[in-house]
Amino acid sequence: MVTVANFDRFLMGFTLGSHILIVTMSIGFSILISLAEFLAIRWKDPYYEAMARRFTKAFVIFFAVGTASGAVLAVELFALWPSFMVIVGKVDILPFYYEVFAFLLESIALVLYFYYWDSFKNRYKHWALSVMVAVGTVMSAVFITLINAWMNTPSGFDIPYYIKTGILSDINPIAAVLTPSGFYEDAHVVTATIAAGVFLIGTYLAYSFIKAKTEDGRILYRKGINLVAIVGLISIALAGISGSSAASLLITLQPLKYAAIELNMHSSTSAAETIGGLYSSGKILYYISIPHLQSLLAFPLTLGKGTVPGLDQFPVNLWPPLFIHLTFDTMVGGGFLVGLFALYLAWRLFRRRSITTKLPLYGMIVSGLLLILVYDSGWVTDEVGRQPWIIYNVMTVQSAANTSPSIIPLGIAIIIFYLLVVPFCFYFAYRILKNEAIQTEVDRARRSKWFNR
Amino acid sequence: MVQSVNIEVVLNLIIFSVFFTVAATELMAASAILFRYKESEKKVFKFLLPIWEITGTFFVFYVVNLEGLAPDVLPLLAYSFISYILIFLILYVLRNTVIVSAENIWKNSKINRRLLYSAYAVVTFVLGAMVVMIYAAFLGGHGLNYSAKTFSLFSFIKFLPDDGFVIGIAVLFFGLGAVFYGLNVNRFLPLAVTAAGMIIAGISLFELGDSNNITLFAIPAILTLLLPLLWIIPKTKPLVEKKLVFQGFIAISVFFLAYSQYPYLLGKTLLVTSILNDNAMQTQMFYATIIGGVILLLLTYFFYDIYLESNKGDSKESSGDVQN
Numbered sequence: 001m002v003t004v005a006n007f008d009r010f011l012m013g014f015t016l017g018s019h020i021l022i023v024t025m026s027i028g029f030s031i032l033i034s035l036a037e038f039l040a041i042r043w044k045d046p047y048y049e050a051m052a053r054r055f056t057k058a059f060v061i062f063f064a065v066g067t068a069s070g071a072v073l074a075v076e077l078f079a080l081w082p083s084f085m086v087i088v089g090k091v092d093i094l095p096f097y098y099e100v101f102a103f104l105l106e107s108i109a110l111v112l113y114f115y116y117w118d119s120f121k122n123r124y125k126h127w128a129l130s131v132m133v134a135v136g137t138v139m140s141a142v143f144i145t146l147i148n149a150w151m152n153t154p155s156g157f158d159i160p161y162y163i164k165t166g167i168l169s170d171i172n173p174i175a176a177v178l179t180p181s182g183f184y185e186d187a188h189v190v191t192a193t194i195a196a197g198v199f200l201i202g203t204y205l206a207y208s209f210i211k212a213k214t215e216d217g218r219i220l221y222r223k224g225i226n227l228v229a230i231v232g233l234i235s236i237a238l239a240g241i242s243g244s245s246a247a248s249l250l251i252t253l254q255p256l257k258y259a260a261i262e263l264n265m266h267s268s269t270s271a272a273e274t275i276g277g278l279y280s281s282g283k284i285l286y287y288i289s290i291p292h293l294q295s296l297l298a299f300p301l302t303l304g305k306g307t308v309p310g311l312d313q314f315p316v317n318l319w320p321p322l323f324i325h326l327t328f329d330t331m332v333g334g335g336f337l338v339g340l341f342a343l344y345l346a347w348r349l350f351r352r353r354s355i356t357t358k359l360p361l362y363g364m365i366v367s368g369l370l371l372i373l374v375y376d377s378g379w380v381t382d383e384v385g386r387q388p389w390i391i392y393n394v395m396t397v398q399s400a401a402n403t404s405p406s407i408i409p410l411g412i413a414i415i416i417f418y419l420l421v422v423p424f425c426f427y428f429a430y431r432i433l434k435n436e437a438i439q440t441e442v443d444r445a446r447r448s449k450w451f452n453r
Numbered sequence: 454m455v456q457s458v459n460i461e462v463v464l465n466l467i468i469f470s471v472f473f474t475v476a477a478t479e480l481m482a483a484s485a486i487l488f489r490y491k492e493s494e495k496k497v498f499k500f501l502l503p504i505w506e507i508t509g510t511f512f513v514f515y516v517v518n519l520e521g522l523a524p525d526v527l528p529l530l531a532y533s534f535i536s537y538i539l540i541f542l543i544l545y546v547l548r549n550t551v552i553v554s555a556e557n558i559w560k561n562s563k564i565n566r567r568l569l570y571s572a573y574a575v576v577t578f579v580l581g582a583m584v585v586m587i588y589a590a591f592l593g594g595h596g597l598n599y600s601a602k603t604f605s606l607f608s609f610i611k612f613l614p615d616d617g618f619v620i621g622i623a624v625l626f627f628g629l630g631a632v633f634y635g636l637n638v639n640r641f642l643p644l645a646v647t648a649a650g651m652i653i654a655g656i657s658l659f660e661l662g663d664s665n666n667i668t669l670f671a672i673p674a675i676l677t678l679l680l681p682l683l684w685i686i687p688k689t690k691p692l693v694e695k696k697l698v699f700q701g702f703i704a705i706s707v708f709f710l711a712y713s714q715y716p717y718l719l720g721k722t723l724l725v726t727s728i729l730n731d732n733a734m735q736t737q738m739f740y741a742t743i744i745g746g747v748i749l750l751l752l753t754y755f756f757y758d759i760y761l762e763s764n765k766g767d768s769k770e771s772s773g774d775v776q777n
Contacts, residue, residue, distance in 0.1 A: 060553065060557075065550060067506060067509045068549035071545060072542045074516055075538055085520065086528065089524025094737055096521075098745075100513055101749070104507075104514065104748075105748065107509075108753070116763050119759060168731075171733050171734060402532065404535050406536045407539070413539070413543060417547075431559065
């Protein structure tokens with residue numbers, strides 16, 4: 001049913017989904033830029049120098065639109081969910097506030113890094129700015145994820161008393177920052193975001209390598225692809241490990257969400273992993289079952305000894321929509337495939353074989369796109385898996401929403417606007433890079449004082 | 454009347470002053486772009502292009518600080534101004550998109566760079582007007598119903614000081630723009646325009662009925678008039694054209710103007726101290742502001758150090774491939 005609250009939910013989800021796409025690119029670029037410039041300085045390599053400059057131009061575009069869409073989200077949070085933000089403001093505003101400083105670090109460092117590139121006599125000082133940009137970008141993600149973690153595992157106030165009376169008491173802002181799921185969520189979200197962003201940049205590099213007409217172009221893209229392969233492998237491996245730990249933690253912290261994402265109807269001590277499957281009238285249809293695998297993944301240290309929760313332990317009206325099992329499968333399956341592909345690339349690099357042959361190149365194009373689907377599926381799993389709660393077991397989405405009808409027409413306008421702006425952002429960044437001749441940039445790097453010492 | 458000062462509120466006002474000062478550089482740039490584009494290419498863009506991305510960050514800084522300072526104000530803001538907020542958001546994304554496009558648009562593109570910058574200027578004006586309008590509504594309370602959480606634009610406009618405040622601010626910064634960016638205009642013109650804007654905005658602010666300490670008006674009045682006045686004198690002109698000096702004057706002026714309203718809002722019907730957050734949160738916010746503020750100061754120092762260094766003996770735009 002289309003209620004204003006549901007519209008709020010859709011609008012928030014849509015703008016967050018758009019923002020995520022842009023931010024993923026920003027995080028990927030910030031790390032690759034820093035690495036490329038470091039290699040450029042260390043090895044006096046003009047190709048890495050040209051790469052860092054090119055990536056920075058694209059990064060600035062994503063940053064500009066990302067800043068705006070981030071501000072939109074910040075304002076939307078209190079505009080669409082005022083009651084929720086009142087609790088956040090009183091209990092858990094600190095991560096938001098810390099994030100502002102990370103954001104300031106990122107923006108000021110980026111401005112200096114980009115606009116005053118050639119003003120630095122010591123190139124390592126300039127490179128240090130790129131590290132500050134990357135740190136600011138990653139820390140922004142860390143702090144924002146802490147808010148999401150708190151929504152999943154609220155802490156820092158007397159919850160039973162609040163549920164009983166609606167009054168917030170015993171507020172401990174630091175306890176709210178140190179929410180139980182914070183570390184695990186952060187570890188998974190940050191590594192997964194880096195992986196998604198880096199591989200999506202890899203998609204661009206692989207495509208450009210195939211289309212490249214000059215030798216300089218091919219060299220630059222090849223070096224970029226190598227960089228992506230290494231950073232991609234590390235980040236996707238860490239994302240897998242941290243993701244598995246975060247999922248296991250749900251057994252204790254959010255058992256209902258765990259049961260829903262695994263589609264467990266009953267609790268079990270030797271649970272099979274269900275792949276695929278649709279829930280219909282109390283039964284699960286169309287699935288594959290792998291015996292004991294779920295228990296093994298949930299309790300790896302005891303080789304599967306432990307009890308996983310089932311949906312039948314909870315009232316049906318509190319169940320989240322069970323399609324999240326499919327989004328969870330998409331996330332795990334897709335991530336696993338890209339992980340295997342990253343291992344394959346690493347193996348080729350280790351054997352000193354080129355990764356710019358047909359299979360690695362097309363694999364990289366597919367991986368970047370697949371990881372966006374994986375990433376968004378993970379996000380949907382996390383958010384929908386918490387429904388009907390906006391703050392788990394404390395406040396429902398319905399009770400937090402701004403129900404002013406004037407949101408709808410303007411919200412539709414925002415959605416249309418985003419549908420134009422986000423593709424434009426990607427297109428514009430692509431055009432900027434396409435229009436800039438690599439030859440010119442590499443020559444410019446070769447001519448610079450730094451490379452002629 | 455002597456008031457005990459809440460340090461968190463003071464910090465919030467400082468953040469507001471800095472945000473408004475940074476935003477004002479864009480408002481002044483917008484008027485220069487619209488009326489003196491050719492000159493702006495040389496004098497405005499070299500400052501505007503690095504700084505416009507930071508304005509948005511300061512905006513978020515202020516909003517989040519406000520959320521932490523007085524979370525109970527949020528439902529009022531959310532329900533009363535929801536339409537304006539959503540329009541503001543669309544324009545804000547548009548502003549960023551347009552200026553980054555203008556900055557990076559390639560040669561022989563079908564879209565003209567000047568057109569994009571002009572669009573940016575118009576959008577910036579509208580955004581500025583909306584910020585000042587919401588601020589004026591919170592000061593005077595006209596059109597704003599606190600208990601029903603509604604806002605009537607008609608009631609707001611009907612009360613002339615509200616309009617006067619918005620128009621006065623626009624005129625004031627139109628006048629100061631020539632000083633800040635060192636535009637080639639009659640040297641007495643900025644003083645006349647700034648004085649006119651200041652009188653309109655000042656009287657309007659007084660008439661909004663929220664001021665608690667009008668003697669503080671003298672500080673912004675003196676500092677703001679000093680800027681165009683010193684600009685007339687050849688010896689002191691270079692001093693006020695220094696970005697840091699100018700921005701320092703504006704930040705101090707905005708702070709005292711905002712502080713003159715303390716501790717009231719909504720035409721003295723709302724006591725600010727009654728809606729502040731829990732003590733535990735205020736303490737943590739205070740520590741975070743101090744630590745973050747020191748980091749920010751260092752970054753700002755670093756920014757101006759490099760900005761001034763790169764502009765020494767070289768008035769050219771930075772070499773970061775701003776023009777493609």
